[in-house]
Amino acid sequence: MSEPTLSASSPAERGPSHAELAAAAATTTTPHAGTAPPLAKKVPAERTHHGDTFVDDYEWLRDKENAEVITHLEAENTYSEAVTAHQQPLREKIFAEIKARTEETDLSVPARKRGWWYFTRTEEGKQYFVQCRVAAADTGDLRADWTPPVIESGTPIDGEEVLLDGNAEAEGQPFFSLGGMAVSEDGNLLAYAVDNAGDERFTLRIKDLRTGELLPDTVENVFYGLVFSPDGERIYYTVVDDTWRPHQIKMHTLGTEAGDDVVLFEEDDPGMWTGFDLSPDRTELLVSVGNSEYAETHTLDLTDPAARPRLLLSRDEHVLHGMDPVTIDGRRHYVVTHNGGPAVERAVNNMVSLVPGAEFEKPFAEQAWATVLDHRDDVKIEGTAVTRTHLLVALRRDTTERVQVLPVQGLGTAAQAEPVEPGFDEELYTASLAGADYESPIVRIEYTSFLTPPRIYDYELATGALTLRKETPVHGYDASDYVAERDWAVAADGTRIPVTIMRHASVKADGTNPALVYGYGSYELSMDPAFGIPRLSVLDRGVVFVIAHVRGGGELGRTWYDDGKKLAKKNSFTDFITVTEHVVKAGWAAPNRVAAMGGSAGGLLMGAVANLAPQLYRAIVAQVPFVDTLTSILDPDLPLSALEWEEWGNPIEDAAVYEYMKSYTPYQNIAAVPYPKIAAVTSLNDTRVLYVEPAKWVQKLREVTTGTDPIVLKIEMDGGHGGASGRYEGWKDRAWDYAYVLDALEATEKL
Known part of the structure; x- marks a missing residue:
């Protein structure tokens, strides 16, 4: 398959200067008239690998402890707000639509575990889940004993206990996320982990459910996952290293200082991820070490405080x-x-x-x-x-x-x-x-x-x-108003690419429709069928919502993944472009009314297709985008970078991998072409894709583009990889993204 060549022109040949861009922004008649984008200073930093030197003018933006960096990011938010201010009424409409369709006061179906029915409640006007339980009965009738009790939304039942109220935990905090919960076998103790920064480092606390009091035990900087020993006297948890890689399994004995916690297992290979699972009978911990290519498993007997992990299957067997x-x-x-x-x-x-x-x-x-x-x-x-x-x-x-x-x-x-x-x-x-x-x-x-x-x-x-x-x-929802169907696009090499097309039932393939194409295509993750209330607001405005199931995902098995990773990664990008061209040719989209959206590794996809085929899109939304891929993977000290070598290859040791990644990394391949409207959405405390990647990308795009469409950076200053915490804040984020797309596609009114 012949692949489009991504540009690697030198900075001196990359279009208008910052001053010219500012002048264009000041004279345009679009809604951002008179607003100039923030221009970061240039501080050239050289990086040399395999005889190739890259000069990065904006690497200095990585230092978020630098007050000048924070000032610049705040200026980006100010510019983003100014450029998109006219979209605020539409955001409010979409938010209201999401809110109106959602059962705000609701509860999960109770699940039985060890003599209790556990469930969660949500309450109207409150951001977070309330974790609850009620005692289960044992009558000897298995069917009756395992039939969940009928619980009404907003109405407590006799004997109901609140284990943890996320709203109370989040009070006065800039961010709240729950990283794990575990209840001891006897039901008396609750262990839970809380993140108040968005950086996925959690604080472990233990609550006595009989009294409601917190025990003095506190452990800082734990990662996801908590397990009690069967006797309730010990807690097992994972710890991350300086690169945010989980590398240790530790044991905390209740009533002792955290500094005395025992390291049961430590993984030194920077390319391996460590985690654990509790056996179904809750007597054994399965410690797993692995990457996307191979794994290793150890077992730990939880009934023995002196036990240490024992190897079952070694990584050496690959x-x-x-x-x-x-x-x-x-x-x-x-x-x-x-x-x-x-x-x-x-x-x-x-x-x-x-x-x-x-x-x-x-x-x-x-x-x-x-x-x-x-x-x-x-x-x-x-x-x-x-x-x-x-x-x-x-x-x-x-x-x-x-x-x-x-x-x-x-x-x-x-x-x-x-x-x-x-x-x-x-x-x-x-x-x-x-x-x-x-x-x-x-x-x-x-x-x-x-x-x-x-x-x-x-x-x-x-x-x-x-x-x-x-x-x-879902209030006011009628499934018959919408259609979801499978289509197939054909890549240049003959590969059939699955395509999902969602639309309002009244929308026909007449070549006039606005369309939003969404994609991901990495880590063998599949974009599986799932219902989304926010998406209804897009469909109701006549937009055809397309999912491009590109190679690099897992939709068609392991080979589908293998054909979109490492030295085959460009297949993900060209597949997305093929799908876009297919939906236009099939009449589902007007050629001048297509937008693209993707997040994280899907943000890399957005950056790559922006370079490869900017003419196909009116707007691109890149959520927490991995757009400075090569820089990150070249630095094993950055969060999670060494773990990524099995996904992208190791450009430090392999010159071929370096050259291949250099040829597609969005930040290094920005060309002097008219880019469409682009919105990069990120969070200051994201540890998976650092905010500096979209911050640098946006600066370089503005510097090099030959077009006048605004390029904005919206940064959540108190969020992590998933954005701000709380369901209402999450709805506002979706409303912002969709309003940006709908405005660009001139599809702001309902059908």
Whole structure:
């Protein structure tokens, strides 16, 4: 496949100067007339790798402790507000529409765990969830005992306890995010972790649920995930290093100082991520170390305070895998989802095996793994979960995520039962496991589609009965007013690219419509069918909402991912352009009324297509965009950079990777062309994509573009990777993004 060449012209040849841009902004008749963009000073910084030197004039913006940097970012916000001020009424309308459609006072379906029904409440006017529980009954009637109680929105029930009120926790704080919660086996203690900055470093606290009092124990700088020991005397948690890479598993004993916490496991490889999962029977911790290519698993006996992690499967075998412990006939086994085993050379879409625990004591090549589900080219096995009686399998077929169920008894033998898959009546949907207690006779399945609000089903394992427990209410919504359908675009190399087209039912393919094309395409993450209330405001204004399922995602299995990473990354960008051209040619979009949107790695996608095909788009919204990719990946001391080598390649050691990344990194390939309207949206405390990337990108775009369309940076000064905290603030963020797009597409009025 021939790929478009991304420009790498020198800064001296990149179009009008800052002064000329400022003059153009001051004389234009657009709504931002008289407003000049903030112009950052140039402080040339050289970077040399593999004999290539790059001069970066705006690298100084990285120092957020510099008052001049903060002043500049505040000026960017002022400019953004001025340029988009005329969109404020539209933002308010969209926010009001989101709010009116949302059941503000609502609650989740209670989930039973160890003698309690746990659920969350939301209350009108309040930003955060309230975590609650009520005692469960044990009558001996399994079906009755596992049928969730009927609880009314806004009405407490007898015996209801509030475990944690996010609104009270957030009071007086600039930001609030909950990084994990765990309740001790006896139900008396609650461990929870809170972030008040947006940098994903949490403070661990413990609450006595009998008294409501906080214990004196406090542990700073913990990461996601908390687990109690079975006796409730110890808490296990992860810690990140200076690059925000989780690298340690630690144990805190209640009543001791945090400085005395024991490091149980430490991973020194900067390219490996560490985490853990609690076994379904809550007696074992599975410590996993890995990247996108291979993994390693250790086990830790939680019943023994002196236990230390024991290796099960080494990274040296280069097997990407996950494990679920299960006891069968009194013997410990492990259900292993993997892409290769002792007798399997390669299973790119994964297979499932059952392995007796004793087998891991043997050399890898001598271990006996019994096949439960074999590899298939047309099915990607995503993972598994277990109850005492059943194995649950998450898989993807025809781009759609599904669930299969089969009994534990007979697994891996001739007596193994055939998997059963709960059936649903839509073509494009997502069915995923939402909860499965080890002792439960039912499992919970969450179902949604582009047109169906989230539903919660209980699936009875013994009978296969599927019971709808709840569908999220959406006020004033009629699914028949909208259409969601699958289409396919064809890339230059003949690859068929899945395309989702959503529209109001009255919109026809007549070549006149405004369209918004959304994409991501990295880390094997799939843009699965899901309902979104904010999206309705876009569809109601006649915009065709398109999702480009580009290579680099996981929609069509592991090969789809592999074909959009490392030295094949440009496929993600050209696929997106192909999809854009396809929807125009098919009549779904007018050629001069198309916008693009993507976030994080999807923001890299936005930056790349802006360089490759700026003429295709009226506007581009890049949310927390990864647009200075090469700079970040070249510095292993930056947050998470070393972990990214398995996604992009290692440009430090490999000159070919360096040259390839240099050829597409948006910041280094800005050309003297008329760029469309561009909005970069970011957060000061984001640790995944640093604010400096969009800040530098915006400056260089303004410097080089030959057009006069405004380029703005909107930065949340108290937010993280997901923006500001709180649901209402989140709705305001979506309203801002969509109003920006609708204004650019001249689609501000409802049909």
